[in-house]
Amino acid sequence: MCSVFNGWLFAVHSYRLGDGTVCNTSATIGFELKQNATVTITFCNVHGQALKVCTNQYFTAGKHQIILDAGQLASGTYFYTFTAGGYQSSGKVVVVH
DSSP states (O other), X not given: OXXXXXXXXXXXXXXXXXXXXXXXXXXXXXXXXXXXXXXXXEEEOTTOOEEEEEEEEEEOSXXXXXXXXXXXXXXXXXXXXXXXXXXXXXXXXXXXX
16 A cells, blocks of 8 residues: 655555454554654554554664554554644554454
């Protein structure tokens, strides 16, 4: 999945993290930024409650990876939101243990 929005490039690879992705205990979230930005990736349950913030930190331009530790999440459907600068993307992830 790759998206370009107002000069921001966000590319998610590994485990095809995007709508309907299934992950077990962990997944690698990769992204590329064209500019320095604070990146926040949040996971919410179906009720919209934020359960896990994977990252909320400043990254320099370039490629980066973080690990989603889904081991503490119960099996079920979750929604993630990726925010960097003025760009935001959301999707669905299914956790199966």
